[in-house]
Amino acid sequence: MNERELIEHIRQLTQPSGNGLIQGIGDDCAVIEKDRETVWLLTMDTLIESVHFNCTWHPPELLGRKAVAVNISDIAAMGGRPLFVLLSLGLPVGFSTNWTSQLMRGITNACAEQGCLLIGGDTVCSPAGVHLTLTVIGEMRKEQVLYRHGAEIDDVVWVSGPLGWSAAGLSLLQAGNVADDPQWQQLIQTHLTPQPRTKLGQLLAETGLVHAMMDMSDGLATDLAHICGQSGVGATIKAHLLPGGSALVVAGELLGQDPLTWMVSGGEDYELLFTSAETDSETLQRLVAEQGLTVHPIGTIRQGQGLRLIRSSMVEENISFQGFDHFKKGERSCTGTNAGSG
Ligand SMILES: Nc1ncnc2c1ncn2[C@@H]1O[C@H](COP(=O)(O)OP(=O)(O)O)[C@@H](O)[C@H]1O
Ligand SMILES: Cc1ncc(C[n+]2csc(CCOP(=O)(O)OP(=O)(O)O)c2C)c(N)n1
Ligand SMILES: [Mg+2]
Incomplete structure (x- = not known):
């Protein structure tokens, strides 16, 4: 289980x-x-x-x-x-x-x-x-109150900030000798002290324009799959729309890791993930910008189920629930040593 x-x-x-x-x-x-x-x-x-x-x-x-x-x-x-x-x-x-x-x-x-x-x-x-x-x-x-359920077909899917920075920061810290370099400080700080998006969350609730919302702790692949599952819909995400930044790409090259994997399934982003009607996109972006905040559209809610990622090659991949799970096979964190194991 x-x-x-x-x-x-x-x-x-x-x-x-x-x-x-x-x-x-x-x-x-x-x-x-x-x-x-x-x-x-x-x-x-x-x-x-x-x-x-x-x-x-x-x-x-x-x-x-x-x-x-x-x-x-x-x-x-x-x-x-x-x-x-x-x-x-x-x-x-x-x-x-x-x-x-x-x-x-x-x-x-x-x-x-x-x-x-x-x-x-x-x-x-x-x-x-x-x-x-x-x-x-x-x-x-x-x-x-904004629940995980409520996403509607043709909604725009939004995130409140960069993805994968915490996972990249953790990989840099695990690699050890590279972590002191100033070019990695944003990634590392995101891992060590994430900022909760309290002000944005309250603003989004007040607009009345958001259909479903959650925060991202296990990675987009798992967190958006929760919104989809609880709303009875599917979603398509475009890789080129995911906010990442150049430091993520350079860190990926240094460590031989894929930045897209950090963004999609790394976890601990603690950004907000939400959906709203396409016709409300401009109003929503204006209200958010007026408060000095930003949000990024990353994909669309669609009929059916499951979460698909469209890579730049236009290849579609089902990525539902491919984020962090404490007991998933291959997730190394827990080895049972007591009556609860086995
Ligand atoms: N051991 C538990 N007993 C009861 N409810 C739990 C337990 N573990 C998690 N939950 C509930 O399951 C839901 C999902 O939990 P979790 O994935 O940890 O959410 P989050 O990422 O928001 O922390 C939450 O509503 C949480 O309160
Ligand atoms: C030493 C170490 N190894 C691995 C990780 C990565 N990690 C641990 S928990 C987690 C996911 C989020 O934690 P969880 O307890 O699932 O939070 P929740 O979803 O309940 O909010 C991740 C990506 C870490 N932060 N530190
Ligand atoms: Mg929890």
Whole structure:
């Protein structure tokens, strides 16, 4: 069973409604009725040493910032405003006080910059490595919430920024000796401290022009496949429209890796991915530009199912769910050593 199948299995075991629940398992946040006009948004994400970060290259302050950013990104993905954070901290015996206070400086500064309050959590000993789990609570107007479902045939598919930078930055850090070169700093910084698109998410929700939205953590191939699956549609993406940039191409040449693979299935972009009617494209781009922000059209929603990538050679390829999956065969991060393995 892979990660997606396991989450679907858990979803089928749960109650879909009650207690004011509007959206349970399956979107970036759970959505719960707060009052007639507003909803609560709740989300949780974990970062685990050796799976999500490596302490040899990840400065603790930036790790703290990243832990907040990847969680707040899920609030941005609904169009909401983050308010409160809960932090569960798992540290090995004999943890460094200096390392931990830098981590906490990153967490508290990032919370303050996003206007949210750290209000509680838990602190435990970990038998292996550092574990960081955050819960973020946000709010927004009920009628403006943007779900993964809702994409319509002939919609334009948009992304809020460059793809593949984080994956390229990670490859450069893993390669070791090249990482100090100034030409790679944008790629590396994107990996070490992604920026949640909170302002853009709220703006897009307010326009009322967006049909479906999510944030990108597992790579376009998997994340857009979620929007398609939940909307009952397919999509076609054009490789030459994907925003990448020259540093990605040069890094690919240096490391012998394909920049398109980073852009499509690398993951950890934390950009917003959304769809809107073709006839609203100009208005949408104008409203976004007025706030000093940018968005890029990358393809089209179509009838049917599955996600197709059109390469420059005009060859079409099905790339559905080819992004990151914690338990996918060949994904090296977890080796079972306990009762849960096998
Ligand atoms: N162990 C779990 N128990 C209940 N719900 C889960 C579990 N793991 C993930 N989910 C839910 O499944 C959905 C997809 O999760 P995930 O792929 O991690 O989304 P995201 O990329 O937005 O973090 C979310 O709604 C999340 O809350
Ligand atoms: C040491 C290390 N190895 C590999 C990766 C790459 N990586 C780890 S998790 C992940 C995907 C995103 O994490 P996930 O836990 O799936 O977040 P979610 O989709 O729940 O938001 C990627 C690309 C990394 N960041 N660090
Ligand atoms: Mg998650």
